[in-house]
Amino acid sequence: MSAKEHSHEELPLKGDIQKFWQERARLNELVLGTRNLQIKRFFSLDHQSYQPGALPVKTKELLGLVASLVLRCDDCINYHIVRCFQEGVTEAEFEETMAIGMVVGGSITIPHVRRAFKSWKELQEAAREAQEKHSK
Amino acid sequence: MSAKEHSHEELPLKGDIQKFWQERARLNELVLGTRNLQIKRFFSLDHQSYQPGALPVKTKELLGLVASLVLRCDDCINYHIVRCFQEGVTEAEFEETMAIGMVVGGSITIPHVRRAFKSWKELQEAAREAQEKHSK
Amino acid sequence: MSAKEHSHEELPLKGDIQKFWQERARLNELVLGTRNLQIKRFFSLDHQSYQPGALPVKTKELLGLVASLVLRCDDCINYHIVRCFQEGVTEAEFEETMAIGMVVGGSITIPHVRRAFKSWKELQEAAREAQEKHSK
Amino acid sequence: MSAKEHSHEELPLKGDIQKFWQERARLNELVLGTRNLQIKRFFSLDHQSYQPGALPVKTKELLGLVASLVLRCDDCINYHIVRCFQEGVTEAEFEETMAIGMVVGGSITIPHVRRAFKSWKELQEAAREAQEKHSK
Amino acid sequence: MSAKEHSHEELPLKGDIQKFWQERARLNELVLGTRNLQIKRFFSLDHQSYQPGALPVKTKELLGLVASLVLRCDDCINYHIVRCFQEGVTEAEFEETMAIGMVVGGSITIPHVRRAFKSWKELQEAAREAQEKHSK
Amino acid sequence: MSAKEHSHEELPLKGDIQKFWQERARLNELVLGTRNLQIKRFFSLDHQSYQPGALPVKTKELLGLVASLVLRCDDCINYHIVRCFQEGVTEAEFEETMAIGMVVGGSITIPHVRRAFKSWKELQEAAREAQEKHSK
Numbered sequence: 001m002s003a004k005e006h007s008h009e010e011l012p013l014k015g016d017i018q019k020f021w022q023e024r025a026r027l028n029e030l031v032l033g034t035r036n037l038q039i040k041r042f043f044s045l046d047h048q049s050y051q052p053g054a055l056p057v058k059t060k061e062l063l064g065l066v067a068s069l070v071l072r073c074d075d076c077i078n079y080h081i082v083r084c085f086q087e088g089v090t091e092a093e094f095e096e097t098m099a100i101g102m103v104v105g106g107s108i109t110i111p112h113v114r115r116a117f118k119s120w121k122e123l124q125e126a127a128r129e130a131q132e133k134h135s136k
Numbered sequence: 137m138s139a140k141e142h143s144h145e146e147l148p149l150k151g152d153i154q155k156f157w158q159e160r161a162r163l164n165e166l167v168l169g170t171r172n173l174q175i176k177r178f179f180s181l182d183h184q185s186y187q188p189g190a191l192p193v194k195t196k197e198l199l200g201l202v203a204s205l206v207l208r209c210d211d212c213i214n215y216h217i218v219r220c221f222q223e224g225v226t227e228a229e230f231e232e233t234m235a236i237g238m239v240v241g242g243s244i245t246i247p248h249v250r251r252a253f254k255s256w257k258e259l260q261e262a263a264r265e266a267q268e269k270h271s272k
Numbered sequence: 273m274s275a276k277e278h279s280h281e282e283l284p285l286k287g288d289i290q291k292f293w294q295e296r297a298r299l300n301e302l303v304l305g306t307r308n309l310q311i312k313r314f315f316s317l318d319h320q321s322y323q324p325g326a327l328p329v330k331t332k333e334l335l336g337l338v339a340s341l342v343l344r345c346d347d348c349i350n351y352h353i354v355r356c357f358q359e360g361v362t363e364a365e366f367e368e369t370m371a372i373g374m375v376v377g378g379s380i381t382i383p384h385v386r387r388a389f390k391s392w393k394e395l396q397e398a399a400r401e402a403q404e405k406h407s408k
Numbered sequence: 409m410s411a412k413e414h415s416h417e418e419l420p421l422k423g424d425i426q427k428f429w430q431e432r433a434r435l436n437e438l439v440l441g442t443r444n445l446q447i448k449r450f451f452s453l454d455h456q457s458y459q460p461g462a463l464p465v466k467t468k469e470l471l472g473l474v475a476s477l478v479l480r481c482d483d484c485i486n487y488h489i490v491r492c493f494q495e496g497v498t499e500a501e502f503e504e505t506m507a508i509g510m511v512v513g514g515s516i517t518i519p520h521v522r523r524a525f526k527s528w529k530e531l532q533e534a535a536r537e538a539q540e541k542h543s544k
Numbered sequence: 545m546s547a548k549e550h551s552h553e554e555l556p557l558k559g560d561i562q563k564f565w566q567e568r569a570r571l572n573e574l575v576l577g578t579r580n581l582q583i584k585r586f587f588s589l590d591h592q593s594y595q596p597g598a599l600p601v602k603t604k605e606l607l608g609l610v611a612s613l614v615l616r617c618d619d620c621i622n623y624h625i626v627r628c629f630q631e632g633v634t635e636a637e638f639e640e641t642m643a644i645g646m647v648v649g650g651s652i653t654i655p656h657v658r659r660a661f662k663s664w665k666e667l668q669e670a671a672r673e674a675q676e677k678h679s680k
Numbered sequence: 681m682s683a684k685e686h687s688h689e690e691l692p693l694k695g696d697i698q699k700f701w702q703e704r705a706r707l708n709e710l711v712l713g714t715r716n717l718q719i720k721r722f723f724s725l726d727h728q729s730y731q732p733g734a735l736p737v738k739t740k741e742l743l744g745l746v747a748s749l750v751l752r753c754d755d756c757i758n759y760h761i762v763r764c765f766q767e768g769v770t771e772a773e774f775e776e777t778m779a780i781g782m783v784v785g786g787s788i789t790i791p792h793v794r795r796a797f798k799s800w801k802e803l804q805e806a807a808r809e810a811q812e813k814h815s816k
Contacts, residue, residue: 027658030665038643038729045725046651049511049718054500059467060508063474067512068652070475072209073616075655092462099174100468103457104475106378107182108204111211114163121166174457181453185375185446190364195331196372199338203376206339228326235582236332239321240339242786243590244612247619250571257574299794302801310593310779317589318787321582340788344481347791371446379454380476383483386435393438480753507718514650515726516748519755522707529710593783598772603739604780607746611784614747636734644740647729648747
């Protein structure tokens with residue numbers, strides 16, 4: 001994983017999304033302490049898939065986000081929401097991605113959409129607070 | 137969403153099911169503040185599907201409950217349990233619906249069945265307490 | 273399984289739904305020839321869950337149908353469509369059940385809804401043909 | 409659904425993907441003959457979600473494709489592959505989308521990836537044949 | 545369920561896995577207080593499936609663990625991790641099972657793999673602490 | 681993939697399982713003709729996960745089989761059934777694995793269990809025919 005993904009120096013976090021990010025980093029270390037090569041390689045492959053290619057990183061993160069929504073995994077959604085925010089995805093783009101995921105995946109995704117909107121709002125607030133601090 | 141669904145004046149709630157109901161209402165407001173038409177329309181369509189038709193509301197809520205169980209979504213299960221309780225579903229009917237969902241969906245649904253029984257019990261207790269208060 | 277479920281003397285079948293019903297019967301015999309007790313017991317438990325109880329058989333078959341739709345299993349959908357038809361489910365009731373399943377499960381269920389409508393139509397046609405033959 | 413989606417005058421088809429497209433059109437007519445409003449509205453909502461917005465249609469179709477792959481629905485994958493091809497998605501973009509879906513959804517998606525590559529190849533061949541015919 | 549499964553006298557527990565085990569026991573009592581025969585029989589059948597047969601218990605618990613991982617159910621994973629630990633599954637065997645589940649089920653299983661590693665570590669620590677206490 | 685997996689010289693095949701095995705080989709070639717590195721690496725990782733390690737190959741193939749059953753993928757089930765048969769899994773072991781998968785995954789897996797029993801029978805018959813031919 002790149003420094004960008006790991007740190008949150010570049011991205012101000014707060015609230016539940018910050019707790020998630022820290023717990024994720026802590027447990028990833030535990031998993032990657034394994035001697036099992038397949039597990040290490042899978043983590044590496046997962047990382048490679050979102051690198052720039054024919055498709056830009058932003059599009060790839062939107063793909064990761066919609067896939068996480070239809071498969072209904074809150075942690076995966078939160079991870080890709082942070083990454084989308086870092087890549088400059090706008091609110092309207094975020095919402096259109098949620099809409100597609102909700103239509104494909106059905107009302108069973110709604111609880112995850114609710115929490116995704118909450119995470120997005122936390123990211124917006126954290127960014128605003130960081131900017132205010134900066135401009136003082 | 138109808139007033140009936142939103143309020144819990146008509147249905148006394150307590151414990152974890154009450155926390156869920158309040159958080160759900162709070163986050164639904166956040167989502168429905170969106171300008172995205174597809175999201176708004178999906179919420180509206182979701183609501184319409186459980187209105188009385190050829191099938192009575194009670195049957196539709198049982199359908200929503202069993203679908204939520206086999207798809208293993210605690211929030212969706214909790215929502216339909218509250219609605220089933222409001223529509224006068226009996227304990228035996230609730231349990232037969234759980235049994236069908238468990239047989240269709242397998243032992244992987246058991247943790248959700250456990251939590252569904254806990255929610256049902258909380259609804260029964262809250263109803264009993266409300267009645268006792270009333271009859272004093 | 274009851275005689276009612278097994279035979280299609282009581283229910284005229286034609287087209288793809290008939291092929292499904294015959295293949296299902298043939299392979300069930302193969303499975304139930306097993307010496308494995310858990311497999312036999314599971315088949316028996318599956319059968320019991322749809323027997324009359326606090327909920328009528330018709331409602332239970334609708335529960336089985338919606339669960340099969342959101343889990344996207346064509347064979348399971350076809351089985352419960354036949355049983356619903358046998359239990360006197362009307363076209364409007366069938367469609368409202370499809371609508372709930374589609375809203376809960378999303379557009380990913382649409383290919384199954386399409387095939388479910390095809391099966392329903394085959395059952396209607398087979399019933400009509402049987403009646404015409406009878407009334408001659 | 410738009411004329412563009414329905415017809416394949418604009419997009420030459422052959423092989424299994426052509427059979428799928430024709431069967432899909434035939435059964436959609438059967439479903440949309442329903443009097444059930446929720447079913448009609450869901451189909452309409454599904455269509456709207458892929459219209460141009462903050463995100464371009466091409467990106468939305470890639471989102472639909474990856475969601476269909478991780479949910480492992482061949483018909484949905486085939487539909488979005490045709491639409492992606494129509495929108496000018498390149499082979500490398502198609503493959504990167506497959507790679508993300510495969511990594512998110514695991515080896516259980518591989519049979520669907522295999523059939524997706526087959527469909528993509530059929531689209532390429534049909535396009536080539538149409539061009540050759542045209543240039544004669 | 546056998547005494548072995550129910551008690552944790554034989555297996556020292558601590559942390560989140562201990563909380564899970566206690567809550568599970570408490571809610572299982574609630575569910576098994578039901579008069580619904582199908583629910584009781586399903587719990588019984590679930591128990592029987594992991595008894596020694598042609599396959600040893602250890603292999604069956606590994607099968608239960610990998611099935612729980614690919615279906616992404618934390619409670620089911622935790623239950624089978626405890627049972628695997630009781631049956632003497634080694635760290636390397638645990639990790640190879642995680643690797644297969646992760647490859648079959650994809651990156652969407654990673655949050656569950658993270659929590660599984662945490663549970664495994666808690667079991668190792670609890671066992672170590674119990675041994676140190678014993679050897680004093 | 682190893683020569684063992686690819687060829688069916690070592691394992692006599694017939695019927696539908698033979699058709700599956702040939703189509704799988706043909707389409708794998710199409711996919712592996714890609715220039716996309718992540719896809720190639722995922723196929724390689726998938727292969728590595730079933731190599732001998734702390735767990736024997738036979739146990740790993742049973743893990744792959746049960747995971748495929750609960751995720752309800754016929755092609756994946758067929759692949760692992762062939763591999764299990766090659767590794768000397770007995771009928772009783774096969775059936776106990778089916779039983780666990782069916783209990784974990786529910787009645788929705790039954791159509792896949794039916795087809796798995798059919799595949800197993802085809803493998804037994806093909807092996808018997810090959811032996812008879814040999815002993816002449």
